[in-house]
Amino acid sequence: MSDLSTFPSGLDALEARLRQDLAWLELPAKAWVPARTVKGQPVVDVVIIGGGMAGLVASGMLKRLGVANHVVLDKAPAGQEGPWVTFARMRTLRSPKQLTGPAMGLPALTFRAYYEARFGREEWAALDRAPREIWMEYLIWYRRILELPVRNGVSVDVVLPREDGLLDLVCSEGGRVETIIARHVVLATGRDGLGGPFVPAIAKNIDRGHWAHTADEVDFSALRGKRVGVIGAGASAMDNAATALEAGAARLDMFVRRKELPRINKFTGIGSQGVVHGFAGLPDEWKWRFLNYAMGEQTPPPRPSVLRVSSFDQAHLHLESPINGLEQEGDHIVVTTPKGRYPVDFLIFGTGFKIDLANRPELAAFEPHIRLWRDRFPTPAGMHNAELEASPDLGEAFEFLERERGSCPTLAKIHCFNFPATLSHGKLTGDIPAISEGADRLARGIVRSLFVADREKHFENLQAFDTPELLGDEWTDAETEVPAELSSERT
Incomplete structure (x- = not known):
């Protein structure tokens, strides 16, 4: 058993330990992918779109395996990537604090190591779950200590196939447009990466200034003294409801279709390495x-x-209350359910996200060719599920597959490392528990593809390699030696 006193305290000591661990493991691996240019323009081996947790660990894994020529692009300013300090409104993460998440199997890279280095072991022991702001600070540290190649403020507007099998990414940054040529693209674009927030069509009946989705930017200070309605009772709906109440909402009504709130987290209950590594084989x-x-x-x-939420007297939960109607009445909305009519000044939709490739203009050139699960598998009787039917059918490295073979070969160079990959690969792309395993699967698949594509160059390198191991003076051929007895006879 290890002596806890030997563990480092303070970030400086933790970073020194991490550097030592990487040195002992000979990581990252040396760069090995041959450089390419097209008409004098360098080709980037992998472009990762999205600099949140998934994008960072994907970058870390590629760097670890020697794919040095890659870049992470994120449209947000540095430190605001992902949901953690933008539209996430929970106080703490929902996952248990001890999950190793993006640490890639390195103990000194875990959130626990980071937290203990900053605050001490007693604070870690007392901690229930990770505060989301500190989790974001951990990801910022993670990016810095691993020296990951992230470019902020860059929006990828269009991805286009090229006749030479490469990909053009038309990007904008501060009013300037540039085109990056890439061999592979990774979509680390989160929960709505292949679609967007879902809002029921009934919302079209009301003024846009009177409602928001939980993923929107919301001025909660403006809700002080107001009547607020929330549709849904998932985690995000609860967090937004609580934020409104804490901002001073006079009344909050939460509308839920079900007879009762779900109580059991099924997938967490069966979580195991079997599920992580075995789901894709089902x-x-x-x-x-x-x-x-x-x-x-x-x-x-x-x-x-x-x-x-329930700690506020002005919070009201309405079960078995699907929304039958929304009406604009002057400066407020009337929400109608089977149980009554409720006037609200502002309505928040906690209705989740949808997969809708038509809602991703950057993928418009590829959308007609992307094979979905409804193209692959007939929906079983009694198991209709629009989200599963619209999920992309992915290959072993999360790459898109063609709906019609041969129609768009470049599609295999785009990897869907976001939430809609779940049906093909399991929960490896969006949640903390198995994100490292997902990134490992992704990076190894890309490495294989890059090596196979460059096989002629690697064979040339094999033939050209001429650094000798032996210098020729280590041994003498026995047949060329003159035996001592023969030498004496000759004299």
Whole structure:
């Protein structure tokens, strides 16, 4: 058993330990991918779109495996990538604090190591879950200590196939447009990476200034003294409801279709390395069965999030209350359910996200060719599920597959490392628990593709390699030696 006193304290000591660990493991590996240019312009081996947690660990894995010529692009300013300090409104992460997340198997890179180095072991022991702001600070540290190649303020507007099998990424940055040529593209674009927030069509009846989705920027200070409605009771709905109440909302009404809130987190309950590594090997019908059941049961909001809302006397939960109508009446909205009519000044939709490739203009050139699960697998009777049917059918390295073989070969160079990959690969791309395993699978697949594509160059390098191991003076051929007895006879 290790002596805890030997563990470093303070970030400086932790960083020194991490550097030593990497040196002992000979990481990152030396760069090995041959450089390419097109008409004098350098080609980037991998462009990762999205600099949140998934994009960072994907970058870390590629660097670890010697793919040095890659870049991460994120449209947000540095330190605001992902949801953590933007539209995430929970006080703490929903995952248990001890999960190793993006640490890639390196103990000194875990959130626990970071937290203990900053605040001490006693504070770690007392901590329930990771505060989301400190989690973001951890990711900023992670990016810095691994020296990951992130460019902020860059928006990828269009991805286009090229006749030479490469990809053009038309990007904008501060009013300037540039085109990056890439061999592979990774979409580390989060929960809405292949679509966007879902808002029911009934919202079209009301003025846009009177409602928002939980993923929108919301001025909660403007809701002080107002009547606020929230549709849905998932984690994000609860967090937004609590934020409105804490900002001084006079009344909050939460409308839920179900008879009761879900109480059991099914997938967490069966979480194991078997699920992480085995899900992708399931037959199609079993993948569908697992996810359709889990989605039907729904994930409960965390208990602290519910208590955060229910602690306010002006919070009202309406069960068995689907929305039958929304009407604009002057400066407020009237929400109609089977149980009554409720006037609200502002309405928040906690209705999740949808997969809709038509909503991603940057992928318009590829959208007609992307094979979906509904193209691959007939929906089982009684298991209709629009989200699963619209999920992309992905290859072993999360790459898109063609709906019609040969129609768009470049599609295989685009890797879907975001939430909609779940049906093909399991929960490896969006949540903290298995994000390192997902990034490892992604990076190894890209490495294989790069090596195979460059096989002629690697064979040339094999033939040209001429650094000798032996110098020729280590031994003498026995047949060329003159035996001593023969030498004496000659004299």
